[in-house]
Amino acid sequence: MRLPSEERLIVALDVPAAPEAARWAKRLSPAVKHFKIGLELFTGGGPAVFKNIPNGVFLDLKFFDIPNTMVGALNAAASLNPFLVNVHALAGPAALEQCARAVKSQRPRPRLLAVTILTSFTGPELRKIGVNVPMEKMVSRLCGIALEAGCDGVVASPLEAPRLRKEYGKKFLIVTPGVRPAWSAKNDQQRVATPAEAIRNGADYIVVGRPILAAPKPLEAARMVIEEIRRAGRGQKR
Ligand code: C5P
Numbered sequence: 001m002r003l004p005s006e007e008r009l010i011v012a013l014d015v016p017a018a019p020e021a022a023r024w025a026k027r028l029s030p031a032v033k034h035f036k037i038g039l040e041l042f043t044g045g046g047p048a049v050f051k052n053i054p055n056g057v058f059l060d061l062k063f064f065d066i067p068n069t070m071v072g073a074l075n076a077a078a079s080l081n082p083f084l085v086n087v088h089a090l091a092g093p094a095a096l097e098q099c100a101r102a103v104k105s106q107r108p109r110p111r112l113l114a115v116t117i118l119t120s121f122t123g124p125e126l127r128k129i130g131v132n133v134p135m136e137k138m139v140s141r142l143c144g145i146a147l148e149a150g151c152d153g154v155v156a157s158p159l160e161a162p163r164l165r166k167e168y169g170k171k172f173l174i175v176t177p178g179v180r181p182a183w184s185a186k187n188d189q190q191r192v193a194t195p196a197e198a199i200r201n202g203a204d205y206i207v208v209g210r211p212i213l214a215a216p217k218p219l220e221a222a223r224m225v226i227e228e229i230r231r232a233g234r235g236q237k238r
Helices: 018-028 039-045 047-052 067-078 093-104 123-128 135-148 161-168 195-200 218-233
Strands: 009-012 034-037 057-063 084-088 111-115 153-155 173-176 205-208
Touching: 009 218, 018 034, 018 039, 018 047, 018 218, 039 047, 039 057, 057 067, 057 205, 067 084, 067 093, 084 093, 093 111, 093 135, 111 135, 111 173, 123 135, 135 153, 135 161, 161 173, 195 205, 195 218, 205 218
Parallel strands: 009 034, 009 205, 034 057, 057 084, 084 111, 111 153, 153 173, 173 205
Antiparallel strands: none
16 A cells, blocks of 8 residues: 555554553654554553544454454444454454454444464464464465455564565555564564565554654654655555
């Protein structure tokens, strides 16, 4: 998808309460156009969190339940007007189909992403839980199932994005967490890439949390990431 560089960055507001999130949004919004509200913030602050965060929220609650419950949760989520919502692809084809139908009946509607394999997962861990398919293949398989079910895109590691573009083309969203600028710490993320690599690999949006929130100068850090995205996007056809 063609997007201005500053719209490709989504900052993860992984803080426990609404006032703190509102402060971060205010501080970063001179540069940042999209914020992510995840499990920690939504559990701590509830729907009221939306009030002080500008439009363009990715509500990252990764629903994973029986189809009926997921559909109910997505309908409730859509009433908050996020631009992106997500579910786990591992919920299965039937659940994903019902979720996609539910989201598409909303006006305005968010885009529905399916989480493939979390970027904190490693190959040995995958085998330990009984998945004997290599990571990339598993991510690709889940992406295919999600797109066939009518999802608008996937959440995947930047390292898997090239394969997904090659196999499924350009007409779906790839959102990549696990993004680490060269100047930041890896934390608990395992399958990481820099913002430039993520964009060159085919990501539409990149999610960055700790490298920006924990930086000595967070607004400057966000601007550096956007500049890196801009440089990586130059000359790109997508
Ligand atoms: O701080 P950091 O940049 O690692 O934050 C990444 C964010 O992306 C976190 O909020 C995490 O929940 C989310 N995420 C992820 N891996 C996924 C899906 C979402 O890290 N597969």
